[in-house]
Amino acid sequence: MNEPLILAAILILAAGTFSLRVAGPLMRARFELSERxxxxxxxxxxxxxxxxxxxxxxxxxxxxAGIARPLGVLVGGLLAWRRAPFVLVVVAAAATAAGLRLLGVP
Structure with missing residues (x-):
């Protein structure tokens, strides 16, 4: 593909993305959704x-994925549920999965 065609495709996709983003707030006043x-x-x-x-x-x-990743996600989920700081949640989940893999758990 040549560069002008790629640039045109990028501009068209950007315009479409922007239009979809703007459509929500603009159309919100025109439609009323039921509570259900x-x-x-x-x-x-x-x-x-x-x-x-x-x-x-x-x-x-x-x-x-093995068992190490789900256990890491479980640890992270429990910490998030207990409202731990986000950095702690991410580090603990990653450390759990990495530690288990270091021990040979798939």
Whole structure:
């Protein structure tokens, strides 16, 4: 591909992304969602996030991630639930997974 075509593609994608970002606040005043719809959207966001966490926790590519990563995520999740500082959550989760792998746990 040549550079002008790549630049045009980038500009088109940037304009589309900006348009989608601006559309939400501009259209909010025109539509009124029912309380049931708001609850469903909130639940859908939580379910989507949980699915993303589960996928990232238990798989590595197309294979099982082993047990060290899920245990690290568990430690991080427990610390986050106990409202520990974010840096501590991340470091403890990483240290747990790294420590277990150092001990030979997959």
């Amino acid at each position: 719809t708001r609850q469903l959207l909130s639940t859908a966001a939580i379910v989507l996030l949980a699915a993303l966490v589960a996928t990232a926790t238990f798989t590595a590519g197309h294979t099982h």
